[in-house]
Amino acid sequence: MNIGIIGAGAIANTMLERINHDAHENLRINSVLVRDKEKYQHLEGEYGISLHTDLGYFLDSDVDIVVEAANVEVAKSVLPEVMRKKDAMLISVGALAEGEFVAELMQIAKTNGRTLHLPSGAIGGLDLIQNVQSHGELESVTLTTRKPAVALTYETVASEKAVFEGKAIDAIKHFPKNMNVAIILAMAGIGMERTHVTLIADPSTDRNTHQIEVKGAFGRASFTIENEPLPENHNTSYLAAISILGTLERMNRNFVIGG
Ligand SMILES: NC(=O)C1=CN([C@@H]2O[C@H](COP(=O)(O)OP(=O)(O)OC[C@H]3O[C@@H](n4cnc5c(N)ncnc54)[C@H](OP(=O)(O)O)[C@@H]3O)[C@@H](O)[C@H]2O)C=CC1
Numbered sequence: 001m002n003i004g005i006i007g008a009g010a011i012a013n014t015m016l017e018r019i020n021h022d023a024h025e026n027l028r029i030n031s032v033l034v035r036d037k038e039k040y041q042h043l044e045g046e047y048g049i050s051l052h053t054d055l056g057y058f059l060d061s062d063v064d065i066v067v068e069a070a071n072v073e074v075a076k077s078v079l080p081e082v083m084r085k086k087d088a089m090l091i092s093v094g095a096l097a098e099g100e101f102v103a104e105l106m107q108i109a110k111t112n113g114r115t116l117h118l119p120s121g122a123i124g125g126l127d128l129i130q131n132v133q134s135h136g137e138l139e140s141v142t143l144t145t146r147k148p149a150v151a152l153t154y155e156t157v158a159s160e161k162a163v164f165e166g167k168a169i170d171a172i173k174h175f176p177k178n179m180n181v182a183i184i185l186a187m188a189g190i191g192m193e194r195t196h197v198t199l200i201a202d203p204s205t206d207r208n209t210h211q212i213e214v215k216g217a218f219g220r221a222s223f224t225i226e227n228e229p230l231p232e233n234h235n236t237s238y239l240a241a242i243s244i245l246g247t248l249e250r251m252n253r254n255f256v257i258g259g
């Protein structure tokens with residue numbers, strides 16, 4: 001499967017390493033869309049990809065699926081055009097916080113026979129949450145995220161401090177680079193208004209920890225994911241990058257595990 005990536009930052013680089021550098025048997029990244037060609041020129045030689053700055057030419061290049069790995073604003077602006085022409089995979093899922101935009105995208109997907117894939121990103125447990133909610137039997141979902149203080153605030157923080165507490169829909173507005181997990185969790189479960197989020201700036205941690213608590217007719221579940229960050233961007237967990245890789249790999253299979 002030929003892949004086009006939007007963005008050339010920490011996640012995109014991990015994918016270029018795992019897929020092109022390691023010569024993945026089924027996957028190949030052919031094209032990368034950037035806004036500054038000079039800055040990323042070295043990638044063409046290093047990974048044998050074509051760099052593009054024009055979305056139209058990028059979409060017309062030899063790619064079967066487009067993976068967005070840029071940011072929420074870029075995702076919002078390019079996704080409608082991308083989905084008219086290609087299947088897409090989105091990691092800046094904060095772009096989907098507004099229901100009207102999701103409805104517009106789903107209409108484009110339906111008209112053009114496209115699929116939008118949303119990997120689990122830096123968390124897990126979304127299979128269980130979706131199963132429980134399939135009959136609307138989810139009662140509550142809470143997310144407590146703890147990140148290094150420097151990732152969340154310019155203030156000097158002496159001891160751990162909650163920098164946000166409230167609904168998922170508001171969490172992504174205030175922290176678009178850190179709360180994509182809140183949005184995928186809300187989409188899988190009880191929505192943007194009812195998913196309760198606490199974001200803690202912790203000067204004593206170097207990990208991105210997401211603690212999820214779920215209650216419903218099935219019983220209760222809790223998941224704690226203690227993520228190692230990517231060296232190129234400490235805000236971003238390594239798991240987010242390999243959740244894209246795993247999702248791409250599973251698209252090639254003739255069997256499905258979990259769900
Ligand atoms: N769903 C989840 O669980 C997670 C989601 N994320 C999200 O994934 C996304 C990518 O993360 P990460 O790789 O760490 O981010 P980085 O900041 O490392 O990289 C972002 C890349 O996007 C590029 N970019 C910015 N604007 C444009 C544009 N207009 N056109 C093309 N490229 C552009 C940047 O280029 P330039 O150098 O020119 O600025 C840069 O190469 C972020 O939105 C992040 O919040 C991250 C972790 C978890």
Ligand SMILES: O=C([O-])CC(=O)C(=O)O
Pocket residue numbers: 121122176177178179180181182208227235236237240
């Ligand atoms: O990588 C993480 O741990 C989470 C993150 O940044 C996000 O959800 O935006």
